[in-house]
Amino acid sequence: MNCDDARSAFLSGAASQPELDHLGSCSDCRNEWDALETSRQVLEDQSFWVEPSPTLEDRVVAMIGETPQPVAPPRPRRWLWTLGGGAAAALGAIAVWAGLPSTAPDWEVAIPGTSEAPDASGVVRGWNEWNGTRVVLDIEGLPPAPDGSLYEFWFSRDELHISAGTFAAPDSVELWVGVSKADFPRLWITLEPVDEDESPSGNNMMDSG
């Protein structure tokens, strides 16, 4: 008997006794028994046959169309800034623009718009790593930064401000910062003119408080 015939008969649920006998006695088929059994369970599982909504395709296409292309940030490196003129410059932050982190975030905080951006709202998710924090900002209601300016995301404690990087198009933005939220609990976003000044401007747009 042909192995494929016996296996396909088993999968179809209509195997004859000689076919079942073959599956039990043929060493090749016995090796495949687990895969055959799992596959038959997959086919019998009603959830396997559930169809997605007909609109899902359009939603996928629209979502990709509406998401800005990841681009290299214009000012990739910013150093620690302290209003008191502090040290610790080695804690500099580098923006990274890669795929989203794969696991659930370690923390998540809301970041509402200030009176400068009352329609803005957002959520910041963070992944703690041994040398810093990977953050993903999901922002709504904040217009793209005007020409000659960029948004900048800060981790702060008192007057100590660490930049996590800049972005022009607020949507879903992934950044990296070399500090932890435990040490720098205040998260906020300013609108910065593109200049040499690396301190936060007074244009506070969104703030976790």
Next chain:
Amino acid sequence: MKSVDVERFAAGDPDAVRQLYHMYGRAVFTVAYSSLRDRGLAEEAVQLTFLHAWRAADRFDVTRDLKPWLYAIARRAAVDVYRRERRHGGRVPLDSNTDIAILPEAFESTWQAWEIRIALDQMPSAQREVIEATHFLGLSQEETAQRLGVALGTVKSRSHRAHRRLATLLSHLQEATA
């Protein structure tokens, strides 16, 4: 089978996105639904899968097989949605004593479900209909013949060809993982 133009997909070309969706969207949904068991969450995982794939597409090596790459992204997206729902006490139907790090058994056989779904989607629809009638509707071959309005012999030969195709696919899977 037409291959996906990964470069156009990476550029966000809507036609290329649709092409990828037509080839793999149903299978991505199967991976998500068979583990999450909730249509809304599964569809969210499908959207995340395509978003992640799009973001990573410019780093994809086009000489490699797209299928395992996309499967890995799909499974990860389902796991992410699952863990998020677990944390927020959401819709995933679970034993509340299960540790968050432990994925339920439903995540185990998603690779086979993925392969079988793609194989079905690539079959002539006449063969696929017979498989659906047998396994999803639970019909006998006589009932299937009646339902599809074809001769019993036609159902038998289509069923044989379709299941044989699946059986052959499985032996390849076995070789690939052996």
